Amino acid sequence: MIWLFTLSYCTLSSTNRMLKKILLAVICLTATIQLSAQIQPAPDRGEGDGPYDKLILRGVVLIDGTGAPPTGPVDIVIEKNIITRIQNVGYPGLPINESRRPHADEKTKVLDLEGHYLLPGFIDMHAHIGGTGQGTPAEYVYKLWMAHGVTTVRDPSAGNGLDWVLGQKNRSAKNQITAPRILAYTAFGQGSESPITTADQAKAWVNQNKAKGADGIKFFGAKPEVMEAAISENKRIGLRSAMHHQQLDVARWNVLNSARAGLTSMEHWYGLPEALFQDRTIQDFRLDYNYQNEQHRFAEAGKLWKQAAPPYSEHWNNVMNELLELDFTLDPTFNIYEANRDLMRARTAEWHEVYTLPSLWRFYAPSRQSHGSYWFDWTTEEELQWKENYRLWMTFVNEYKNRGGRVTTGSDSGFIYQLYGFAYIREMELLREAGFHPLEVIRSATMYGAEALGLEKTLGTVEVGKLADMVIVEENPLQNLKVLYGTGAIRIDENNKPIRVGGVKYTIKDGIVYDAKQLLADVKKMVEEAKEKENTSLKQPGLDW
Ligand SMILES: [Zn+2]
Incomplete structure (x- = not known):
């Protein structure tokens, strides 16, 4: 999502009580980004077992993330946090060949997981660690991610401030907190005392950002000479970058300009239709458009792809092929716009009742101020336009993948009724809808994510020598991606009674085994306590029942 830190914090927080409102208005005028938007960091780790000198996961069916089909049963040996052996131990439907099994001594930890599916840990490429506007403590966000198998996240903008995110990154790396691995991509210009308006200022900020320890930069837009200087300097000094091409700047700087300057990944989709224009140069904005009116912003965006060159036309092909040649990554975050095509689906997702904090629910509610809460006049017409x-959009993304392009999985949760963790699985379903084979979906969620982050030597696949980040689930996720949702998938038992199956069982990060269902139970408790404390329940907008 697009947002401006100080602005969004100020506008969002001031929806609270009167006194707080006045106080915050003062704070908002004076506070720095770092001070104004920090959420509560995660407490010391109380969850997870290990790492073990030797851990053997016995009898799993392996989906390794490379695109290889499932194979099993295999035994996987992990020593401390490294995968040291993957041993085939038999054939489906036959007893395990015990003589082939890796040896366990009395100190070895063994998990018997016969028939379970094992995948690489998931990588969420667009993962804001909550915000004060959403009222989401880091523990809540991290546990929802980890409960859905997400073991690495890229925080695109470091909305809680770079120092804060680096602190959490460092503690996560040492496994002092229950959290995925964290990469910090600072919002361009964050912390700068004055606006960056020249190429020299841009380069100076980019170098400072690296010196502070950031992993990359998240851009929103700026004038061309600043964009050119910042992206190319960042690349020269070896960091990566992501960009949400906001509508205010796309007329003069679109995705092709970014890719040519050396941008690593584009977020969402803005700026791509603009690169595909052939019979116009500016989006056909309604004439009373105002960017600060999000109803305008999102409704007009729903008409944008049809203003671009049609699929498989010459211009469409040329743009795609140039992006492919530049080894450019697409991170579509399909899910975060899904309410645009089906608002009720997003609002009434079954997990909200139990897992959505009341503060987050209030943040989602229709409002002229909160970012992504433009639901005060969303009509059938807008939904139809968004379906088209x-x-x-999906046609472009799927074909990009078919021609060898890297497409990753990012959720952008915490906005527009999309909940951390759950929305990541929804993103997988939407890649499937775009035309990806489920194995291609898993590859996008794992190996391609690691490649896009420059972590492919250590993460992204289940292979000997790599770090032990893994997802274990009782059901086959290729047959039904829904089994990865914390709420599982619906089946019916022999008594004709509906039941749930699946839900990630274990998430392993850095050789430490987390009980994914317990993490979800912790979140459930946090939500119950918050509702009790605030004496509130979840109500749909405008309804008092
Ligand atoms: Zn975002």
Whole structure:
């Protein structure tokens, strides 16, 4: 999502009580980004077992993340946090060949997981660690991610401040907190005392950002000479970058300009239709458009793809092929716009009742101020336009993948009724809808994410020598991605009674085994306590029942 830290914090927080409102208005005028938008950091780790000198996961069916089909049963040996052996131990339907099994001594930890599916840990490429506007403590966000198998996240903008994120990154790396691995991509210009308006200022900020320890930069837009200087300097000094091409700057700097300057990944989709224009140069904005009116912003965006060159036309092909040649990554975050095509689906997702904090629910509610809460006049017409918008967008993304392009999995949760963790699985379903084979979906969620982050030597696949980040689930996720949701998938038992199956069982990060269902139970408790404390329940907008 696009947001401006100080602005969004100020506008969002001031929806609270009167006194707080006045106080915050003062704070908002004076506070720095770092001071104004920090959420509560995660407490010391109380969850997870290990790492073990030797851990053997016995009898799993392996989906390794490379695109290889499932194979099993295999035994996987992990020593401390490294995968040291993957041993085939038999054939489906036959007893395990015990003589082939890796040896366990009395100190070895063994998990018997016969028939379970094992995948690499998931990488969420667009993962804001909550915000004060959402009222989401880091523990809540991390546990929802980890409960859904997410073991690495890229924080695109470091909205809680770079120092804060680096502190959490460091503690996560040492496994002092229950959290995925964290990469910090600072919002361009964050912390700068004055606006960056020249190429020299841009280069100076980029170098400072690296010196502070950031992993990369998240851009939103700026004038061309600043963009050019910042992206190319960042690349020269070896860091990576992501960009949400916001509508205010796309007329003069679109995705092609970024890719040519050396941008690593584009977020969402803005700036790509603009690169595909052939019979116009500016989006056909309604004439009373105002960017600060999000109803305008998102409704007009729903008409954008059909203003671009049609699929498989010459211009469409040329743009795609140039992006492919530049080894450019697409991180579509399909899910975060899904309410645009089906608002009720997003609002009434079954997990909200139990897992959505009341503060987050209030943040989602229709408002002229909160970012992504433009639901005060969302009509059938807008939903239909967005359905068509999705079709054209998905066609591009799927074909990009078919021609060898890297497409990753990012959720952008915490906005527009999309909940951490759950929305990541929804993103997988939407890649599937775009045309990806489930194995291609898993590859996007794992190996391609690691490649896009420059972590492919240690993460992204289940292979000997790599770090032990893994997802274990009782059901086959290729047959039904829904089994990865914390709420599982619906089946019916022999008594004709509906039941749930699946839900990630264990998430392993850095050789430490987390009980994914317990993490979800912790979140459930946090939500119950918050509701009790605030004496509130979840109500749909405008309804008092
Ligand atoms: Zn975002």
